[in-house]
Amino acid sequence: MASSETVPAAGQRARGLAPFLRSQMRNIAPFLTLIFLSGFFAFASPSFATLDNLGNILTQVSVTGIIAVGLTFVILCAEIDLSIASIANVTGIAVAYFTLQDSYVNIANIPLPGAVAIIVSILLCALLGLVNALGLTVIGIPSFIMTLAMMQIAAGISALLVRGQIAYKVPSLITTLGSGSIGGIPWLVIVAAIMLLAGHLVLTYTRFGRYVYMVGGNREAAEYSGLNVKLILGAVMVISAVCSGIGGMLGVAHFGSAQQNEFDTYLLDSIAAVVVGGTSLFGGRGGIGNTIVGLLVLGVLNNGLDHVNIDSFLKILIRGLILLAALVINVYAQRLREKAAE
Amino acid sequence: MSEGRSPILELQGITKSFGGVEALRGVDFALLPGEIHGLVGENGAGKSTLMKIIAGVHTEFSGRFLIDGAETHFRSARDAHAAGIAMVHQELSVAPDLTVAENVFLGNQPTNRFGLVQWRRMAREAGEQLARFGIDVDPMSRLGDLPIGLQQLIEIARVLFSGARIVILDEPTSALSPPEVERLFSTLRRLREEGTAIVFISHFIEDILRVSDTVTVFRNGRKVAETASAATSKGALIEAMIGRGGEALEHSYTDDLMLPQPSGSSVILKVDQLSLARSLQDVSFEARAGEVLGIYGFMGCGQQELSRILFGKLKPDSGTLAVEGRPKTFASTAAARRAGVALVPESRRDMLFHQEPVYKNISISILDRISALLLKPAQERDIAQRQVEQLQIRPPVVGLDLGMLSGGNQQKVALAKWLTYPPKLLVLCEPTRGMDVGAKNDVINIVRDLRAKGLAIIVLSTEPETVLSLADRILVLKRGAVVREFRNEPVSKDRLLEAA
Numbered sequence: 001m002a003s004s005e006t007v008p009a010a011g012q013r014a015r016g017l018a019p020f021l022r023s024q025m026r027n028i029a030p031f032l033t034l035i036f037l038s039g040f041f042a043f044a045s046p047s048f049a050t051l052d053n054l055g056n057i058l059t060q061v062s063v064t065g066i067i068a069v070g071l072t073f074v075i076l077c078a079e080i081d082l083s084i085a086s087i088a089n090v091t092g093i094a095v096a097y098f099t100l101q102d103s104y105v106n107i108a109n110i111p112l113p114g115a116v117a118i119i120v121s122i123l124l125c126a127l128l129g130l131v132n133a134l135g136l137t138v139i140g141i142p143s144f145i146m147t148l149a150m151m152q153i154a155a156g157i158s159a160l161l162v163r164g165q166i167a168y169k170v171p172s173l174i175t176t177l178g179s180g181s182i183g184g185i186p187w188l189v190i191v192a193a194i195m196l197l198a199g200h201l202v203l204t205y206t207r208f209g210r211y212v213y214m215v216g217g218n219r220e221a222a223e224y225s226g227l228n229v230k231l232i233l234g235a236v237m238v239i240s241a242v243c244s245g246i247g248g249m250l251g252v253a254h255f256g257s258a259q260q261n262e263f264d265t266y267l268l269d270s271i272a273a274v275v276v277g278g279t280s281l282f283g284g285r286g287g288i289g290n291t292i293v294g295l296l297v298l299g300v301l302n303n304g305l306d307h308v309n310i311d312s313f314l315k316i317l318i319r320g321l322i323l324l325a326a327l328v329i330n331v332y333a334q335r336l337r338e339k340a341a342e
Numbered sequence: 343m344s345e346g347r348s349p350i351l352e353l354q355g356i357t358k359s360f361g362g363v364e365a366l367r368g369v370d371f372a373l374l375p376g377e378i379h380g381l382v383g384e385n386g387a388g389k390s391t392l393m394k395i396i397a398g399v400h401t402e403f404s405g406r407f408l409i410d411g412a413e414t415h416f417r418s419a420r421d422a423h424a425a426g427i428a429m430v431h432q433e434l435s436v437a438p439d440l441t442v443a444e445n446v447f448l449g450n451q452p453t454n455r456f457g458l459v460q461w462r463r464m465a466r467e468a469g470e471q472l473a474r475f476g477i478d479v480d481p482m483s484r485l486g487d488l489p490i491g492l493q494q495l496i497e498i499a500r501v502l503f504s505g506a507r508i509v510i511l512d513e514p515t516s517a518l519s520p521p522e523v524e525r526l527f528s529t530l531r532r533l534r535e536e537g538t539a540i541v542f543i544s545h546f547i548e549d550i551l552r553v554s555d556t557v558t559v560f561r562n563g564r565k566v567a568e569t570a571s572a573a574t575s576k577g578a579l580i581e582a583m584i585g586r587g588g589e590a591l592e593h594s595y596t597d598d599l600m601l602p603q604p605s606g607s608s609v610i611l612k613v614d615q616l617s618l619a620r621s622l623q624d625v626s627f628e629a630r631a632g633e634v635l636g637i638y639g640f641m642g643c644g645q646q647e648l649s650r651i652l653f654g655k656l657k658p659d660s661g662t663l664a665v666e667g668r669p670k671t672f673a674s675t676a677a678a679r680r681a682g683v684a685l686v687p688e689s690r691r692d693m694l695f696h697q698e699p700v701y702k703n704i705s706i707s708i709l710d711r712i713s714a715l716l717l718k719p720a721q722e723r724d725i726a727q728r729q730v731e732q733l734q735i736r737p738p739v740v741g742l743d744l745g746m747l748s749g750g751n752q753q754k755v756a757l758a759k760w761l762t763y764p765p766k767l768l769v770l771c772e773p774t775r776g777m778d779v780g781a782k783n784d785v786i787n788i789v790r791d792l793r794a795k796g797l798a799i800i801v802l803s804t805e806p807e808t809v810l811s812l813a814d815r816i817l818v819l820k821r822g823a824v825v826r827e828f829r830n831e832p833v834s835k836d837r838l839l840e841a842a
């Protein structure tokens with residue numbers, strides 16, 4: 001049966017502002033949320049809109065930001081990584097484990113030179129990421145389940161290393177990057193900014209970045225284009241684990257101690273940052289720019305709620321509701337785009 | 343044999359159009375109780391549309407619809423079901439994770455007075471029903487563990503024994519082995535004795551002739567013939583299906599076409615004894631440089647699986663592949679691409695990125711050649727622009743999202759992505775399906791150009807015209823095996839259909 005060949009006019013794309021805004025909804029909505037929240041807290045509390053507090057907010061989201069860089073890659077491929085917080089935790093603990101602790105710390109650890117301790121720790125998180133990658137691509141375990149198992153495995157390694165104790169010392173480079181500052185700017189914020197920038201450059205300007213978007217946009221088509229889809233999926237799982245590991249090491253220095261379950265809240269925060277920012281859970285849409293907006297939304301929300309007089313238990317509920325709203329927008333924006341494409 | 347009985351179902355002057363295109367034009371159709379009525383016609387001739395009207399899937403149409411002589415109008419498939427009409431669709435619609443018994447009783451499991459399922463009774467009755475059908479299988483085994491043909495038989499059995507008075511079977515035999523077909527036919531005959539009316543749609547004309555009492559032929563949305571099966575032949579039916587004379591504007595390929603002398607150019611691909619479960623059996627052939635090899639067969643003949651094996655997407659159970667004399671086992675599509683094989687699958691949705699601009703769709707397969715690490719968007723756009731102009735893709739704007747293009751232009755984009763650095767072997771599945779005449783001709787010309795450049799090309803299609811318009815040599819695939827090769831001899835649509 002002959003299908004009538006309709007050629008869309010070149011001008012059809014610019015049918016007006018409304019369709020354009022609709023197709024850009026996933027980028028616009030988080031940004032409006034950020035402006036609205038900032039305006040609200042600035043109005044509600046005189047101590048919110050200060051330069052000092054901006055510094056606080058940036059510092060507070062930095063560890064989440066470092067972890068979220070890798071997670072953005074994973075979610076762009078329409079996969080998920082639930083092991084990020086556990087891998088951050090185990091890497092932070094490992095780097096302390098390989099550092100000479102004060103005599104009152106009761107951990108049978110193995111002191112190594114600082115640089116070696118850092119390298120071994122990064123190799124550890126990369127290895128855990130590789131296990132995720134192999135489980136996902138070679139065995140074919142869905143990433144949700146595979147990384148759920150890895151979450152337990154990493155937590156288990158953490159437990160074996162510290163055995164309920166707390167370690168304090170980490171290599172001096174990590175201490176500086178995690179808790180020092182230069183010219184009044186915390187190194188932690190600088191590292192987070194550099195990693196976010198690097199992530200953005202990789203996703204936007206490299207061949208690998210393009211493949212990530214293509215695999216996320218239509219995995220079947222990527223395979224029919226002769227892309228090595230498994231290699232790309234494996235790579236994003238390793239990237240995610242390494243970013244988590246770096247976040248974990250700096251986080252330990254930032255908190256001043258390494259112990260079990262230290263990063264538990266970072267799992268949901270990192271996923272929330274990526275998704276609230278507008279990166280599609282179905283893959284192929286979004287990016288580091290979205291993640292930055294998402295981080296700031298969460299940062300402003302957490303910080304702002306401390307500045308206004310509000311029941312601290314209510315804060316948890318409010319965060320949950322904001323996350324739900326972001327998910328609704330995420331799914332809705334996807335549908336609008338699909339409609340626009342048809 | 344059916345004179346004197348009044349029809350159980352009667353359709354008069356049925357016309358149905360989709361978006362201005364008439365799929366059925368004034369069709370009359372009558373079905374008698376205790377009759378097996380065969381339906382033949384080419385793809386898109388209107389058979390399925392008519393059956394979907396009968397089964398209550400399409401509810402908007404003009405014409406009269408009578409059941410037992412009373413005018414009826416179904417509002418949904420559920421209405422049709424209530425009136426005793428059941429249909430087995432071509433695609434399996436079973437629940438593979440449920441047991442055989444649950445599948446047989448899907449939707450009406452026997453329950454006791456507390457609403458609990460009576461498992462023992464269900465298993466016993468399912469076993470009895472299937473035994474009547476000649477199927478010996480444990481009713482409590484998981485359906486998905488059974489071979490596909492058996493699953494299809496069980497689905498058919500479910501519908502046949504659902505108590506329906508009118509049963510429509512759409513291509514029921516395509517996945518069945520000969521003994522399974524035999525079993526199906528003997529059951530159909532028994533149901534006929536019991537007064538059930540059966541509509542049997544198939545591309546396998548021998549099957550139709552063997553089992554049906556009456557055959558109706560469709561062409562271009564019209565009923566062109568209705569005859570007693572005993573009074574016709576395969577040749578006559580094929581002739582009625584294709585039609586003689588200048589009814590269609592397109593070249594109808596009814597006359598003999600002379601295939602050229604094989605060129606003797608170098609062998610690009612050698613396939614030896616390829617087998618895959620129930621899909622392919624010992625398929626062997628060669629594809630040569632500067633030659634288009636057509637592979638023709640009905641839906642489900644194994645073409646799709648074959649194309650996927652050539653591109654590393656499926657692994658064969660046995661058999662070997664060699665590209666330019668070097669044996670290959672493609673572990674992935676990436677490996678196949680590196681070896682110089684390219685595939686355009688039948689579904690454009692599967693191979694294109696609808697939310698990405700045209701140039702990214704074209705450059706995806708060559709990115710690793712133009713950029714080591716960093717992307718070079720300007721060069722990508724240049725390359726895409728050249729392809730867009732060469733293939734006359736409309737509109738010629740490489741920054742436009744692919745989803746904005748029409749189907750024919752999308753198909754050209756699908757070709758364009760392989761043409762910048764041409765592969766050695768290009769595998770095309772249904773390259774002109776769903777296209778209008780102009781776009782079809784464009785695609786045919788593109789393929790001929792590529793052949794002139796020395797590519798080996800394999801065209802797989804279920805449409806004889808597509809194969810005839812492109813191929814230098816034609817293989818006919820039937821139930822997973824190569825049954826005929828046409829080379830250096832006259833070929834026509836009749837001959838192809840005859841062989842398949």
